[in-house]
Amino acid sequence: MSYRRLASPLHAARAGAGCAYCLALACAALLAEHPIMLAAVTLAIAGAGCAAGVGRELRRAALFAIPLAVMIVLVNAFVSRDGLTVLLRLGQLPVLGHTDITLEATAYGAILGLRAVALILCGALYTAAVDPDEVLRLFRRVSFRSALTATLATRMVPVLVRDARRLADAQRCRPGKPPSRLALMRAASSGVLDRALDVAAALEVRGYGSAHRPPRARRPYSRHDVAFAAAAAAIVMLSVGARATGAAPFHAYPSLYSPAGSGVLAIAAALLACALAPFADRRGIG
Amino acid sequence: MTSVLRVEHLSYSYPGAERPAVRDLSLEISAGELVVLAGASGSGKSTLLRAASGLVPHFYGGEIAGRVTVAGMDTREHGPGELAFAVGTLFQDPETQVVMGTVRAELAFPLENRGESGSAVARGVEETALALGISHLLDRSTSELSGGELQRVALGAALAGRPALVVLDEPTSQLDPVAGDELISLLRRCNEDADTTIVLAEHRLERCLSAADRVIALVDGEIACDADPADFLRWAALGAPELQTPGARLLAGAGLPAAVGVKPARAALRERGLLPDPRAAGSAPAQGEDRRRGRPRRVTRPLRGRERSAEPALALARVWHELPRGPAILRDASLVLMAGEHVALMGRNGAGKSTLLRHAAGLMRPTRGKVQSAGRVALLLQNPTDYLVHETVAAEASVHSLAAVGLSSAAFAGRNPRDLSGGERQRLALAIVLDDPDGPPAVVCLDEPTRGMDRGRKGELAELLAEMPAAVLVATHDPEFVAAFADRVVLLADGAPIADGPAADVLAGGTYFATETARILGGAGGALRPEEGVALIAGSLQTEAVTAR
Numbered sequence: 050m051s052y053r054r055l056a057s058p059l060h061a062a063r064a065g066a067g068c069a070y071c072l073a074l075a076c077a078a079l080l081a082e083h084p085i086m087l088a089a090v091t092l093a094i095a096g097a098g099c100a101a102g103v104g105r106e107l108r109r110a111a112l113f114a115i116p117l118a119v120m121i122v123l124v125n126a127f128v129s130r131d132g133l134t135v136l137l138r139l140g141q142l143p144v145l146g147h148t149d150i151t152l153e154a155t156a157y158g159a160i161l162g163l164r165a166v167a168l169i170l171c172g173a174l175y176t177a178a179v180d181p182d183e184v185l186r187l188f189r190r191v192s193f194r195s196a197l198t199a200t201l202a203t204r205m206v207p208v209l210v211r212d213a214r215r216l217a218d219a220q221r222c223r224p225g226k227p228p229s230r231l232a233l234m235r236a237a238s239s240g241v242l243d244r245a246l247d248v249a250a251a252l253e254v255r256g257y258g259s260a261h262r263p264p265r266a267r268r269p270y271s272r273h274d275v276a277f278a279a280a281a282a283a284i285v286m287l288s289v290g291a292r293a294t295g296a297a298p299f300h301a302y303p304s305l306y307s308p309a310g311s312g313v314l315a316i317a318a319a320l321l322a323c324a325l326a327p328f329a330d331r332r333g334i335g
Numbered sequence: 336m337t338s339v340l341r342v343e344h345l346s347y348s349y350p351g352a353e354r355p356a357v358r359d360l361s362l363e364i365s366a367g368e369l370v371v372l373a374g375a376s377g378s379g380k381s382t383l384l385r386a387a388s389g390l391v392p393h394f395y396g397g398e399i400a401g402r403v404t405v406a407g408m409d410t411r412e413h414g415p416g417e418l419a420f421a422v423g424t425l426f427q428d429p430e431t432q433v434v435m436g437t438v439r440a441e442l443a444f445p446l447e448n449r450g451e452s453g454s455a456v457a458r459g460v461e462e463t464a465l466a467l468g469i470s471h472l473l474d475r476s477t478s479e480l481s482g483g484e485l486q487r488v489a490l491g492a493a494l495a496g497r498p499a500l501v502v503l504d505e506p507t508s509q510l511d512p513v514a515g516d517e518l519i520s521l522l523r524r525c526n527e528d529a530d531t532t533i534v535l536a537e538h539r540l541e542r543c544l545s546a547a548d549r550v551i552a553l554v555d556g557e558i559a560c561d562a563d564p565a566d567f568l569r570w571a572a573l574g575a576p577e578l579q580t581p582g583a584r585l586l587a588g589a590g591l592p593a594a595v596g597v598k599p600a601r602a603a604l605r606e607r608g609l610l611p612d613p614r615a616a617g618s619a620p621a622q623g624e625d626r627r628r629g630r631p632r633r634v635t636r637p638l639r640g641r642e643r644s645a646e647p648a649l650a651l652a653r654v655w656h657e658l659p660r661g662p663a664i665l666r667d668a669s670l671v672l673m674a675g676e677h678v679a680l681m682g683r684n685g686a687g688k689s690t691l692l693r694h695a696a697g698l699m700r701p702t703r704g705k706v707q708s709a710g711r712v713a714l715l716l717q718n719p720t721d722y723l724v725h726e727t728v729a730a731e732a733s734v735h736s737l738a739a740v741g742l743s744s745a746a747f748a749g750r751n752p753r754d755l756s757g758g759e760r761q762r763l764a765l766a767i768v769l770d771d772p773d774g775p776p777a778v779v780c781l782d783e784p785t786r787g788m789d790r791g792r793k794g795e796l797a798e799l800l801a802e803m804p805a806a807v808l809v810a811t812h813d814p815e816f817v818a819a820f821a822d823r824v825v826l827l828a829d830g831a832p833i834a835d836g837p838a839a840d841v842l843a844g845g846t847y848f849a850t851e852t853a854r855i856l857g858g859a860g861g862a863l864r865p866e867e868g869v870a871l872i873a874g875s876l877q878t879e880a881v882t883a884r
Contacts, residue, residue, distance in 0.1 A: 051436075051476070053476050182435050182440035185440075186440075208431075215721050218693070218698055218721075219716050220721075220724070222713070222715070223722065223767055224768070225770070236721075239753065247428065250426070251434060253394055253414075253416060253419075254388050255419060255448060255492060256419035256420065256445050256449060256496070
């Protein structure tokens, strides 16, 4: 998965605004406890991905995230000793000891799992829709080398994937018994080191070694910059506000408490609207 | 004139090397010169370029003696980062030189490293993009570009800071002839318009000599010749025949002094009435007919002792390769190779050559169509190093297979495959794919086997292929290599064969996919190699004598 410039409002926004937007969604996922709020955040991220034209990338990330979420639910259900509503009595189990599966532990595991899904999708949205070069430019003024290393690591991923594919193809072309895994590992590591050396040489001759503090780039704020920055601010305010005022109350233990009142529904709808509103304006996105 | 690069008594050894890569090398290159570095692989060309960019010794380590000064900066005191202000560098592989995600960011990167202001960076990016004709790529992701586009972008990054000196190490080795010629033209334009000094190391000298002001030939790390291109060719005729261009060999065979480039060579032949009639380039006429019309005889190319069978060794029938949610790489491609036939597959970067070979070897399945073969299809992919996974040469392939590719077991068995030279690695990888206990393959496919090879090694490989009894299919951009081994050429464009015929018919008539001999002779008689051209000229003279009588 890598960034590709597409005609979408999120791609058209500056990296700062894009970063803030993704960060705000991640904050909302971390702050939300109420299942409706968390579902709204996940829905907002998925909707933003689809509206930005990176739905496929998010789907691919979800294929990794959903099994992880299921695992979290299972682990929490088996490990947590809290909760009053027993669903299943498993008795003495090796390692785990006396185990009862409770509704509360299962529900809380589901909340944790959903949060993990939301965070992974948010990361996928950032990777696919926010220009890493612009992010590098943003952060290099603070810490140039760290920013460059992070960006290069992202850039090297597709290169190394292609190398691995090439190596696998070459091995398929060998007649007879295939080489051992150890031999292949050694060859692959050696190839990676060669690649790294080549890239390092290229960086040297582009002047990286004597890098000066880069200039501040001045660029007028576009409608999309403003819209995504405003959306980010609104999402953070709604999430922090809901958490601080207890407008979306939730607790799992000792027994589930998750009222689905009009207040919660209104905040969730507002959060969804704020997240998706910047995509309505599609002028100047090409 | 102002000196941009001064090398004084430079000797350098890589860490752990038994002998120095360059020895007591001294030279001076003035502002505005376009210099070509010639020499066989391992002659020291790349080391000299690395010394000019400061990578030697700062990046590679090793032992150095002497002094290199670039635009007044001593490379012993200034590292590559500081030297980047004065030197732009371009290597062979564009894939590893591009470090940013978009073309715009890539062009801006060296300028930003210099601490230029935002407006200066923006202006520099725009000007470089316009100069290299890549402004339409500015917002494209670098991972989406073709090899040719990527190499242009890397050249742009090297030129963006308007360096006084640009050094390039075989920049066209991975490009098709069209993209390669375009790159050389771009360099000439930068040299003429911006007075940029250019030092270019190349194996395919016929491609760049006409653009050069001066040629420096290196032999075993020492300067063997430093002259203008015409004098270099005169020197090469006596001192280093492997560095002679095909055009120079053609003229030498005709008893004429060397000329640089196609046009002067043709003019030299025309002046002496030796230029055969290009109308003889059509299909092979009967010998008597040639005489009646006063045209030169057509060159016939023997099968070099191989027997061609009536049985197909490989048959691709209406093969399509369509990417999911992407374009079709192969479109209804059909190709039949008879046993013993040697075929070259040519075409631009991205024409579908590598994909076709992968289908032939069963690495890919067609989305439509069928691939059949009479036996195993051996495939040697572009990078021979990918095949090398063991600690010794002996562990990689059998003694018999090593001997078949000219690697004697006594000399190579105990060596580490990764310590071999490029040509030796290529041979070892070939030995690996040929090494089957169940018997030899029915078809041998090679993907770009001559990348970065010097003329001598290409000749050796052509001889090796010529001796192979199996059907051979080689994807390549190198028309001179094709002329040396192929009976037949298939030209691929947009995933389908657009020309398929004897090498003489396909290669003699074109411009980009033609040998230098064919271009000089205008395709006359289907002559592709200098020896064929000389024979054609001799035949033409005989014909004229008969007609006159």
